[in-house]
Amino acid sequence: MSNKILVISASLNPASRSRMMASEVFQQLPDNADKEFLDLRDYDLPICDAGACYSHPLVAKVQAKVKEADCILVAFPVYNYSCSAALKNLIELTGKAWEGKIVGFVCAAGGHSSYMSVMGIANSLMLDFRCLVIPRFVYSEGSSFSAEGLSSEKVKERLKELGETGLQMMKALLPTAVV
Numbered sequence: 001m002s003n004k005i006l007v008i009s010a011s012l013n014p015a016s017r018s019r020m021m022a023s024e025v026f027q028q029l030p031d032n033a034d035k036e037f038l039d040l041r042d043y044d045l046p047i048c049d050a051g052a053c054y055s056h057p058l059v060a061k062v063q064a065k066v067k068e069a070d071c072i073l074v075a076f077p078v079y080n081y082s083c084s085a086a087l088k089n090l091i092e093l094t095g096k097a098w099e100g101k102i103v104g105f106v107c108a109a110g111g112h113s114s115y116m117s118v119m120g121i122a123n124s125l126m127l128d129f130r131c132l133v134i135p136r137f138v139y140s141e142g143s144s145f146s147a148e149g150l151s152s153e154k155v156k157e158r159l160k161e162l163g164e165t166g167l168q169m170m171k172a173l174l175p176t177a178v179v
Ligand SMILES: Cc1cc2nc3c(=O)[nH]c(=O)nc-3n(C[C@H](O)[C@H](O)[C@H](O)COP(=O)(O)O)c2cc1C
Pocket: 011, 012, 013, 015, 016, 017, 018, 019, 076, 077, 078, 079, 080, 081, 082, 108, 109, 110, 111, 112, 113, 114
C-alpha cells in the first residue's frame, strides 16, 4: 500500500468553486503526503456506454489513478440535488477501481438546502464498492467565496479537518501507513 491520497475535482466549469475547495484541501494536506490532484477538466473522457468506453486510453489513465490511491477526496458541484454528471460518469467508467477506498466529499452548491445531495453517491460507493465514507463532508454555497476565491475561514478549516481525517483513517486502517 502506498498511502496515497487522490483529490479529484469533478466540475467542468472553468470558474468552478468546488475546484477552489479541492485546491484548498490539496494544499492543506502535508507537503510530505503522497498526494495527487486529478482535474476532470484535463481529461476529455467518453460517456460511459458499458462497452467501447472501457477501451479508451484516458479511461485506463484515470482508472489507474483511482486504483493507486488509498484515500480519495472528491470535490463536485451539486447539480439537481445530486453530484455532477462528470463525477457519476467517472465512477461508471472506473467502477471496481474504487473498491475499498476511503472516500471523502467536498461540494459546492447554489444554496443551503441541498446538503443531502452527497448521499446518493456516498451510498452507491459504500454499497457497490465497499468504500469507507469519511463521516464528515464539506458543503458550501456562494457566500463562502469572494471575487478572489474561497474566502470563508470556516470552510478552509473544515477542509483541513477533512484532509486530516482522511490521513487518520489511512493510518488506522492500513497496516503500513506512515502518514
Ligand atoms: C445544472 C445545474 C444544476 C444545479 N442544481 C443545484 C441544486 O440542485 N442545488 C443547489 O444548491 N445548487 C444547484 N446548482 C448550483 C451549483 O451547485 C453551483 O453553481 C455550484 O457552485 C456548482 O459547483 P462548481 O462551481 O464547482 O461548478 C446547479 C447548477 C447547475 C448548473
